Amino acid sequence: MSGVTTFDVRAWMVWGTSAFLIALLARNPFVLVELGIVALTVRFACVPPERLAGIGWILRVAPLMLAIGVVFNVLTVRSGDRVLATLPDSWPVIGGDLTWNAFAYGVVSALALFVLLLVGTTLGALMRWIDLTRILPQRVAPLAVAGSVAWVFLPELSRSFTDIRETMALRGIPLRGPRSFLPLVVPLLAQGLERAMTTAEVLEARGFGGRPVRAGSRRAGGMADLALIAGLVALAAGSYDLVSGGRIAWPILFAGGAAALGTGLLRRPVADAPRTRYRLARWRWMDTATCAGSVAVAAIFLWRWIAQPAGLGFDPYPHLEWPPVDLPMMLVMPLLALPAAIVAFGPGDDR
Amino acid sequence: MRGILPALVTCALVFALVGDVPPRISAAAPATPDVAGLVVSYGDGAFSYATVPLDGERLDGLALLKASGLSVLAIDFGGYGQGVCKIEVVGCDVSACRMRLCQTASADSPFWRFLVAGDGHWALSPLGASGVTAKAGQVYGWAWAGGTGAPDDLPLPTLDEVMTRSGFERDATSLRPALANQGRIPGSLDEHPAWDRYGAAGCILVAMGAGGLILVRRASSRRGEAPS
Numbered sequence: 001m002s003g004v005t006t007f008d009v010r011a012w013m014v015w016g017t018s019a020f021l022i023a024l025l026a027r028n029p030f031v032l033v034e035l036g037i038v039a040l041t042v043r044f045a046c047v048p049p050e051r052l053a054g055i056g057w058i059l060r061v062a063p064l065m066l067a068i069g070v071v072f073n074v075l076t077v078r079s080g081d082r083v084l085a086t087l088p089d090s091w092p093v094i095g096g097d098l099t100w101n102a103f104a105y106g107v108v109s110a111l112a113l114f115v116l117l118l119v120g121t122t123l124g125a126l127m128r129w130i131d132l133t134r135i136l137p138q139r140v141a142p143l144a145v146a147g148s149v150a151w152v153f154l155p156e157l158s159r160s161f162t163d164i165r166e167t168m169a170l171r172g173i174p175l176r177g178p179r180s181f182l183p184l185v186v187p188l189l190a191q192g193l194e195r196a197m198t199t200a201e202v203l204e205a206r207g208f209g210g211r212p213v214r215a216g217s218r219r220a221g222g223m224a225d226l227a228l229i230a231g232l233v234a235l236a237a238g239s240y241d242l243v244s245g246g247r248i249a250w251p252i253l254f255a256g257g258a259a260a261l262g263t264g265l266l267r268r269p270v271a272d273a274p275r276t277r278y279r280l281a282r283w284r285w286m287d288t289a290t291c292a293g294s295v296a297v298a299a300i301f302l303w304r305w306i307a308q309p310a311g312l313g314f315d316p317y318p319h320l321e322w323p324p325v326d327l328p329m330m331l332v333m334p335l336l337a338l339p340a341a342i343v344a345f346g347p348g349d350d351r
Numbered sequence: 352m353r354g355i356l357p358a359l360v361t362c363a364l365v366f367a368l369v370g371d372v373p374p375r376i377s378a379a380a381p382a383t384p385d386v387a388g389l390v391v392s393y394g395d396g397a398f399s400y401a402t403v404p405l406d407g408e409r410l411d412g413l414a415l416l417k418a419s420g421l422s423v424l425a426i427d428f429g430g431y432g433q434g435v436c437k438i439e440v441v442g443c444d445v446s447a448c449r450m451r452l453c454q455t456a457s458a459d460s461p462f463w464r465f466l467v468a469g470d471g472h473w474a475l476s477p478l479g480a481s482g483v484t485a486k487a488g489q490v491y492g493w494a495w496a497g498g499t500g501a502p503d504d505l506p507l508p509t510l511d512e513v514m515t516r517s518g519f520e521r522d523a524t525s526l527r528p529a530l531a532n533q534g535r536i537p538g539s540l541d542e543h544p545a546w547d548r549y550g551a552a553g554c555i556l557v558a559m560g561a562g563g564l565i566l567v568r569r570a571s572s573r574r575g576e577a578p579s
Contacts, residue, residue: 030552034559041563045570077445079424079436105445244456315444317437318422325548330555337563344569 005343007046009131011287015042016123018294019336022301023116026312029108029323030330036115038336043122045340051125058117065117066110073106074098082320101316108314108323134281137265145208149199153192160191224268231260251302286342293335300332386526388490388513389419392505393441394461397534400508402519404526405487412465412480412491420530424448432481435463439536441495459497466492466501473501 022035044052074084075094080101089095129151133144164187165175173183238253304326305312311326385406391399401419403410410418413433417423424437426448436448442463443453454460465480466473468490476483485491490510496502514521519529 030556033556037556037559037563041559041566044567049574077426079426079445081422241456244451246456313444317424317445319440322549325552327548327551327555330552334559334562337559337566340563340566340570344566344573348573 005046005286005346005348006048007126007290007339008281008283008287009127010135010283011290011339012123012126014291015294015336015339016119016127018298018301019119019123020116021298022333023112023119025305026301027108027112027314028312028326029111029314030325031312031333032108032111032115034330034333035336036111036118038333039115039118039122041337041340043118043125045343047122047125053121053125055118055121058114058121061117062110062114065113066107069110069113070103070106073109074102077102077105077317079317080320081318099320101318101320104316104320105314131281137268140265142208145203149203153195156195157188157192160188164188164191221268224264227260227264227267231257231262231264233257234260248306286339286346289342290339293338297332297335301329304329384510384514384521385487386510386514386519387415387485387487388508388510388517389416390490390492390506390508390513391416391421391438392492392494392496392502393439393534393536394495394502395534395536396504397532397536398506399439399530399532399536400513400516401528401530402510402514402517403485403528405485406526410485412476412483412485415485415491416480416493418528420528432479435465435480435493438463438493438495441536454497457497461495461497464494464496464501466494466505468492468507471507473505473507475501 019035019039022031026032026035040055043055075098078096078099080097080099082100084098084100084103086097087095129148133141133148136144161184164184168175168184173180175181175184234253234257238250238257241250241253301312308326311324312329314323386402386404387410389399389401389403391401393399399419399421401421403415403418411432413423413425413435416435416438422437422439423435424442424445425433425435426445428434434448434452436442436445436453442448447453453462465476465483467476467483468474473492483491488510490508490513492501492505494502494505496505508516513519514529516533517529517531520527
């Protein structure tokens, strides 16, 4: 038994969905700060050291986000009871009162963006692309492989660019101006094409994209297609309801749409090509605990958001006041830090 | 004597005619005061009544609302003028207002609508508040309501009634806006949490921070003990 604990990627997806839901919908500074603390805790406790990038760049980006959010809000919203300064009305677009109310709202918007970025980068460090590819249904596996290959090409392209540039410099060909890039682009393109051809041959040799061995019944395929269409329609309708301010229908439509899409993808007849797996992912109690905690937080958040939306928001217009406090939500949020507690005090990994 | 009688009759007639004039003038003067009335319905049986002196100024419907002393959140919609998001604490925040003027997908979803008192009824203003110039003696209405047309529960007082209900001082030397509320405005400020809730929230955040630090330190030490 070692001290390193790893979770199933599906558990992290559920955790990420719950955290993203809160970061996207809540504008209450207390809730956002608490979510930020949770994300930092999970980041530094659960991400393996070899994948743990520093948060220095996020902290460097934060003041920029703050400045953009504040300046945009202060210059575009002129309401509020606390006037900070007044620009002459003769100034087009930006003339008028600048208020502390708009400043406060800009700060909270920047905080929400920062927390969203923190959750996203934490989730990105917690999940591996290969693990995500493994859990995908067979039907979408080719798409994931194609995406994976394309993603791998980017660092290789960067390396090729550096190599060619150094070679040119050794031969006394400096890079000055757009014209001098021509001798660089041609070998870069040639190398890229060569790499693509090699990758295509490797994939072909392993049977990637071959014809299905067992196509399945036509009736089953038709039902799966119908489920896919119904799922997409439900998701589109749910998105419309969410954007147009609905509070009841969209969670139902999203849940129904996701269920229909999942059914369609799983029940669709696919090629009977065997998949080689060298390490089988096992679902363990800690994954169940992480999922249960995340689902509980998401459910309580949605309940509070529907029942008392003001408690999860922050509205400094027209009176600038302290934001409301939603104690039930704040008390349940620590459940999102459950993975960190398991890593710190759990029995460790026995995979 | 013969010359006196016609003179007296003439004088009496003249006085009768002249004496009739002052009451007509005094009756016409209060009928067109240089003020406009406002009725604001918050949709929950609460109303605000306001009387705003115009003082010869050219105010549009929104400026009239702001001049009444009510807190107003309005955002610019370019050539369409401004849209009202919130009056006092009733309405929606800026982001929802920018997207759809506080309305949701429901047909009964409320938004702030601007009305002008007509002959015994309220009429929706087709130009909106920014496109209407306030007239002296006119009563204007704002209603937080959904559906179509004017809301049924919006009272239609005369300007005199608005002046009375708002507590407007007609006889003051310098006219000042008057504002009075009737009923409790929904979501009023006294619904905000007390300071003990802020204390509790602060404690939770501090506990989360301290707990997080402990978890991270413990996880790091366990990772350090793990065989590489």
